[in-house]
Amino acid sequence: MGDELHEFSGVHVGYHQTRSEISRFTKDQIDGEKNFFKADYSGRDFSHADLSRALFAEANLTGAKFGMANLIEANFEKANLAEAELSYSKLLWTHMHSANLTSAILAGANLTGMHAVVAIFHDANLESANLTGTDLTKANLAGANLTGANLTEARLGGVVLNGTNLRYAKMPDGRIHD
Numbered sequence: 001m002g003d004e005l006h007e008f009s010g011v012h013v014g015y016h017q018t019r020s021e022i023s024r025f026t027k028d029q030i031d032g033e034k035n036f037f038k039a040d041y042s043g044r045d046f047s048h049a050d051l052s053r054a055l056f057a058e059a060n061l062t063g064a065k066f067g068m069a070n071l072i073e074a075n076f077e078k079a080n081l082a083e084a085e086l087s088y089s090k091l092l093w094t095h096m097h098s099a100n101l102t103s104a105i106l107a108g109a110n111l112t113g114m115h116a117v118v119a120i121f122h123d124a125n126l127e128s129a130n131l132t133g134t135d136l137t138k139a140n141l142a143g144a145n146l147t148g149a150n151l152t153e154a155r156l157g158g159v160v161l162n163g164t165n166l167r168y169a170k171m172p173d174g175r176i177h178d
Contacts, residue, residue: 042080 034054042062052072088108096116123143138158166177
């Protein structure tokens with residue numbers, strides 16, 4: 001099958017395989033209001049899903065896959081997204097306060113306006129990510145890869161940057177880090 005979208009209780013899921021091969025969620029595992037509060041969806045595949053405005057607060061999403069998903073205005077407060085795959089996903093105006101994104105992959109993701117105060121991005125891959133206007137106050141970015149990331153107008157007060165790769169990143173003041 002090609003790139004098709006299917007709807008499960010108001011959530012659109014795209015996939016490249018047959019229905020029998022889907023390891024994603026089913027109609028019985030998700031409600032129409034996109035409420036995943038304190039749920040355990042570790043390792044689940046939400047790739048290409050429309051989860052805009054979904055509530056993932058305090059959820060366990062360790063190793064979950066959100067590649068190319070629409071997560072605009074979703075709430076991940078205190079969620080565990082360690083080792084999650086979020087490449088090229090849309091995370092505009094997403095709430096990530098105190099979320100754990102240790103070793104998460106966010107390469108090419110659009111994080112414009114994200115609120116990630118005190119979030120943990122230790123060893124995360126944010127290569128070429130768009131972090132324009134993001135609030136990263138007191139976030140831990142130690143060891144993270146921000147090569148080519150756009151940090152224009154990002155708030156970085158108190159951020160931990162030990163070992164962070166900022167090569168070619170566009171800094172809050174508009175200059176390119178070399």
